[in-house]
Amino acid sequence: MSAEDDAGNGRPFRFGVVGESARTMEQLTALAVRAEELGYSTLTLRDHFVTEPFGDQLAPMIALTAAALATRTLRVGTLVLANDHRHPVVLAKEAATLDHVSGGRFELGIGAGWLREEYGRAGIPFDAPGVRVGRLEESLRVLKNLLGGGTATFTGEHYQVRDLTVFPRPAQAPPLLVGAGSRRMLRIAGRHADIAGVLPRALPDGTISAEISERMPDTIARKVAHVREAAHEAGRDGVELSMLVSPTFGPDLRAAAARVAVLRGWGTSSTDLVLEMPSQFVGPPEHIAEQMAARRDRYGFTYYLVSDRDMEAFAPVVGLLAGRPAGRVSRPVPRS
Template identity: 35%
Template sequence: MDMDLHITRFDWAGSPAQIGPGVARLARTAEAVGIKTLSVMDHYFQMEAMAPAEDPMLEGYTTLGFIAGVTERLRMRVLVTGVTYRPPGLLAKIVTTLDVLSGGRAELGLGAAWYEREHKGLGVPFPPVAERFERLEEALQICLQMWGDNDGAFDGRHYQLAETLCRPAPVSSPRPRIMIGGGGERKTLRLVAQYADACNLFGGPDQVSHKLDVLRRHCDALGRDIREIEVTALLSTPDDGTPDQVLRAAEDYAAVGVATVMARAVGNDPAGKLETLFGPAVERMKAIEPKAL
């Protein structure tokens, strides 16, 4: 079993001038303790459910480009990119650039987007949810076409591209891995079954187990092996927890088929917390064998 790290806040770093050094230290620490993949949110305002919208928030792909420059092995993704924020052809080019410059360490996380306030605040169109899911599927198709051998046109309902030219090609072979976030049973998990290399599911082990049953049915309907899809879940542990508590929580997820748990960067010193709470658990976690799906 692996552990990833997800950054949801930047207020711990201090002033704007301190955010860069703070993020660099956190990323280097994550790499040093054995974190596999580091992710950041795709938000322009902080989520109000977590903290005031006015709290500091960084643009995701610029942040990952910076992290790529201060690390050597750490994989990177946005968890997850909102389909509304960037035209899909541009998104494919951005992820390709990150992949090329990082030596093949970029992944694409993609979802239907939801945070209406930041859309309205920054003038980003926010279509109805049904249309956002239609755009999500077209965006996936466009990225796959740009990372394949077909440089021709794409003529969709919402996106029309005269050329899907993407040079240089990604370093990742055969292309950057695709993660789809969310657990919607009718649309999201069907898209996971059809397009994704990984999924990110919310909730405790029982909820994740139910979602995996739904995902399996979608995979069976499409003739796909569910074992081809990496299952990830966010790990909930108290800020004052212990490495043993982290391991027990990870074991509960592994028992339902989760292959990778994601720790959140927590506290006022998340790099220090990585060293004392999550770091000691990472190597022991590799001995945990997830349930076969």
């Protein structure tokens, strides 16, 4: 099954914010309220306890509870939790409680964990990639059972659970997002996730690949195909495709793309490549909206997230596309 065969599956666009600069509850709740006002679907938080490379972080599950209580319709989520930081039974309990408190507005994003330095400084064993990924897949099976309202009994290589249920019962079965960059991870997302967050692949040395090839159209199409094929084999459909993007605004597309190429260390000779990258959006808001509509039709991405630092500048794109089917770009609705 190709990306084009299932591109978007008729799903409307939605947009999220990654809370990267909030350091206090006051900052976070103000960010959540503003994101809701601007029409964003979700506020998400990362899951790190070292400063680099994303800055100091609030504990995501607790902080998201405060964000949910400060808003009415905004969904809250993790982007993404490191599976090795929490046992799935403990995480299921926390996720069910947060979903209950938020009235069914929680989305659980999880990944295998990748930041070697963080593991080392915390004294957590940084196992080989295959071990961490295998542990994640077992965790997903336990989480899906518990959060779906079932009784979990599971015996695996990494987890053993017997006759457990979760309380409180979630207001929904919280959608699962799996952040994935490698073939195996992408196929796990296709088999288990409601949302596949497509990423550059994590490297065995505990970093994320900076290779330009990881961001090119053929590579992204191949990653999407892995998700779709695994979902189809598992008898599933409708997996939502998500991507974290960094928009660059400006009237001159090539000049904006050249700035990206230089900033990322690829050099100005890569300007044309930047213009082709599915994860890069440059130009004025109207052009970016058109790019997103076209790329939804080609790849199937309908859920885009931006850093809170880009939230205000990106809001016109949200106004153009949020909730609208592919190819239909409307003028932004004025906001009071």
